[in-house]
Amino acid sequence: MAEVTFLPRNKMIKVKAGTSLLETSKRARVVIPARCGGNASCLMCKVIVEDPTTILPLTQNEKEKLSEDQVSGNIRLACQAKVFNKKVVVKIPESPLNKVIQAQLQNKNKMI
Ligand code: FES
Secondary structure: OEEEEEEOOOEEEEEOOOOEHHHHHHHOOOOOOOOOOOOOOOOOOEEEEOOHHHEOOOOHHHHHHOOHHHHHOOEEEOOOOEEOOOEEEEEOOOOHHHHHHHHHHHHHHHHO
Protein backbone atom coordinates (compact mmCIF):
# COMPACT_ATOMS: atom_id res chain seq x y z
CA MET A 1 0.00 0.00 0.00
CA ALA A 2 1.06 3.57 -0.63
CA GLU A 3 0.08 6.55 1.50
CA VAL A 4 -0.72 9.54 -0.70
CA THR A 5 -1.19 13.06 0.64
CA PHE A 6 -2.67 15.79 -1.53
CA LEU A 7 -1.68 19.39 -0.82
CA PRO A 8 -2.80 22.08 -0.16
CA ARG A 9 -5.82 20.32 1.39
CA ASN A 10 -3.54 17.90 3.27
CA LYS A 11 -5.87 15.03 2.43
CA MET A 12 -4.35 11.56 2.90
CA ILE A 13 -5.48 8.23 1.48
CA LYS A 14 -3.97 4.76 1.21
CA VAL A 15 -4.11 2.97 -2.14
CA LYS A 16 -2.47 -0.02 -3.78
CA ALA A 17 0.86 0.56 -5.49
CA GLY A 18 0.29 1.05 -9.19
CA THR A 19 -2.82 3.23 -8.80
CA SER A 20 -2.70 6.43 -10.85
CA LEU A 21 -2.61 9.75 -9.04
CA LEU A 22 -5.82 10.78 -10.83
CA GLU A 23 -7.67 7.66 -9.63
CA THR A 24 -6.22 8.17 -6.15
CA SER A 25 -7.45 11.78 -6.09
CA LYS A 26 -10.95 10.66 -7.05
CA ARG A 27 -10.99 8.14 -4.21
CA ALA A 28 -9.79 10.86 -1.82
CA ARG A 29 -12.47 13.25 -3.17
CA VAL A 30 -9.79 15.72 -4.19
CA VAL A 31 -10.36 17.51 -7.48
CA ILE A 32 -7.66 17.43 -10.14
CA PRO A 33 -8.85 19.02 -13.41
CA ALA A 34 -9.10 16.41 -16.18
CA ARG A 35 -11.07 16.50 -19.40
CA CYS A 36 -9.70 13.72 -21.58
CA GLY A 37 -10.60 10.76 -19.42
CA GLY A 38 -6.98 10.04 -18.59
CA ASN A 39 -5.72 9.77 -22.16
CA ALA A 40 -2.81 12.20 -21.70
CA SER A 41 -4.26 14.62 -24.22
CA CYS A 42 -5.83 17.53 -22.29
CA LEU A 43 -2.73 18.13 -20.11
CA MET A 44 -4.96 19.62 -17.40
CA CYS A 45 -4.01 17.12 -14.71
CA LYS A 46 -0.50 18.39 -14.05
CA VAL A 47 0.58 17.99 -10.44
CA ILE A 48 3.86 18.38 -8.57
CA VAL A 49 5.27 15.33 -6.84
CA GLU A 50 7.55 16.26 -3.92
CA ASP A 51 9.77 13.17 -4.24
CA PRO A 52 9.84 11.62 -7.72
CA THR A 53 11.22 8.34 -6.32
CA THR A 54 7.85 7.70 -4.66
CA ILE A 55 6.09 7.17 -7.97
CA LEU A 56 6.86 5.02 -10.98
CA PRO A 57 9.11 6.57 -13.68
CA LEU A 58 7.77 8.79 -16.47
CA THR A 59 5.51 7.03 -18.93
CA GLN A 60 6.11 7.36 -22.66
CA ASN A 61 3.11 9.72 -22.86
CA GLU A 62 4.64 11.97 -20.19
CA LYS A 63 8.02 11.95 -21.94
CA GLU A 64 6.29 13.15 -25.11
CA LYS A 65 3.98 15.73 -23.51
CA LEU A 66 6.02 17.35 -20.70
CA SER A 67 8.88 19.79 -21.25
CA GLU A 68 12.31 19.25 -19.71
CA ASP A 69 11.63 22.15 -17.33
CA GLN A 70 8.38 20.54 -16.21
CA VAL A 71 10.07 17.18 -15.67
CA SER A 72 12.92 18.75 -13.72
CA GLY A 73 10.31 20.59 -11.63
CA ASN A 74 8.76 17.20 -10.69
CA ILE A 75 5.61 17.93 -12.67
CA ARG A 76 3.71 14.81 -13.67
CA LEU A 77 0.44 14.03 -15.39
CA ALA A 78 -1.83 12.67 -12.65
CA CYS A 79 -3.60 10.38 -15.11
CA GLN A 80 -0.32 8.72 -16.10
CA ALA A 81 1.79 8.77 -12.94
CA LYS A 82 1.32 5.76 -10.70
CA VAL A 83 2.10 5.58 -7.01
CA PHE A 84 4.90 3.41 -5.74
CA ASN A 85 5.10 1.57 -2.45
CA LYS A 86 5.95 4.60 -0.29
CA LYS A 87 4.61 7.82 1.13
CA VAL A 88 3.71 10.13 -1.74
CA VAL A 89 3.11 13.88 -1.41
CA VAL A 90 1.38 15.59 -4.32
CA LYS A 91 0.83 19.32 -4.71
CA ILE A 92 -2.10 20.37 -6.86
CA PRO A 93 -1.26 23.73 -8.48
CA GLU A 94 -3.78 26.50 -8.04
CA SER A 95 -5.76 27.05 -11.21
CA PRO A 96 -4.95 30.31 -13.06
CA LEU A 97 -8.69 31.06 -13.26
CA ASN A 98 -9.02 30.84 -9.46
CA LYS A 99 -6.10 33.26 -9.07
CA VAL A 100 -7.81 35.82 -11.35
CA ILE A 101 -11.12 35.47 -9.53
CA GLN A 102 -9.48 35.85 -6.12
CA ALA A 103 -7.57 38.96 -7.26
CA GLN A 104 -10.77 40.56 -8.59
CA LEU A 105 -12.66 39.77 -5.39
CA GLN A 106 -9.89 41.35 -3.31
CA ASN A 107 -9.93 44.48 -5.50
CA LYS A 108 -13.72 44.68 -5.23
CA ASN A 109 -13.52 44.38 -1.41
CA LYS A 110 -10.99 47.22 -1.29
CA MET A 111 -13.39 49.49 -3.20
CA ILE A 112 -16.29 48.81 -0.81
S1 FES B 1 -6.54 13.78 -17.67
FE1 FES B 1 -6.08 14.69 -19.56
S2 FES B 1 -3.94 14.66 -19.63
FE2 FES B 1 -4.38 13.72 -17.76
